[in-house]
Amino acid sequence: RSSRILSFNRSPLNSERLTSSSRRSPLPASVVPQISPTLSDDNIFCNRELNMNQIQAVGFDMDYTLAQYKEAFDLLAYNGAKNKLIEWMKYPNEISELNYTPDITRRGCMVDKKRGNVLKLDQHRYVRAVEHGLTPLSREERKAVYRS
Numbered sequence: 001r002s003s004r005i006l007s008f009n010r011s012p013l014n015s016e017r018l019t020s021s022s023r024r025s026p027l028p029a030s031v032v033p034q035i036s037p038t039l040s041d042d043n044i045f046c047n048r049e050l051n052m053n054q055i056q057a058v059g060f061d062m063d064y065t066l067a068q069y070k071e072a073f074d075l076l077a078y079n080g081a082k083n084k085l086i087e088w089m090k091y092p093n094e095i096s097e098l099n100y101t102p103d104i105t106r107r108g109c110m111v112d113k114k115r116g117n118v119l120k121l122d123q124h125r126y127v128r129a130v131e132h133g134l135t136p137l138s139r140e141e142r143k144a145v146y147r148s
Contacts, residue, residue: 057084075100104134115145 078100085091110119117137120129127146130137137145 071102074102117145119146 082095082098086093086096108120110121111117112119116132118131119127122128127142130142130146
């Protein structure tokens with residue numbers, strides 16, 4: 001696996017370029033994607049490099065801010081995640097029997113792997129709600145564990 005980091009930066013303040021941090025020089029034009037010269041509010045910009053060597057998992061932005069997904073995609077992502085958990089992370093095979101239930105999904109949550117809880121945080125990273133499986137923790141239980 002290569003440790004080179006590629007960064008594509010396309011913003012009104014910077015010229016379009018695709019560079020490799022291992023050489024810090026522009027790549028040949030043949031590998032640079034052809035992009036419309038017009039910019040719109042729909043463009044997505046990446047303004048910094050990210051070293052992916054230590055990344056174990058990548059999530060999807062599935063809160064419909066970038067795309068309108070169909071339920072089939074949700075199911076595909078759910079089943080794919082289950083398979084990766086079993087194959088790569090050595091989770092028990094029993095999780096393969098779990099079915100996708102769209103009405104219990106939550107946006108903007110974190111997982112406390114140590115305790116097995118799903119946390120809903122506010123903008124200041126204070127824990128506002130906790131569920132263990134499908135069971136919500138009471139305010140007192142939440143404060144005893146997370147102090148917020």
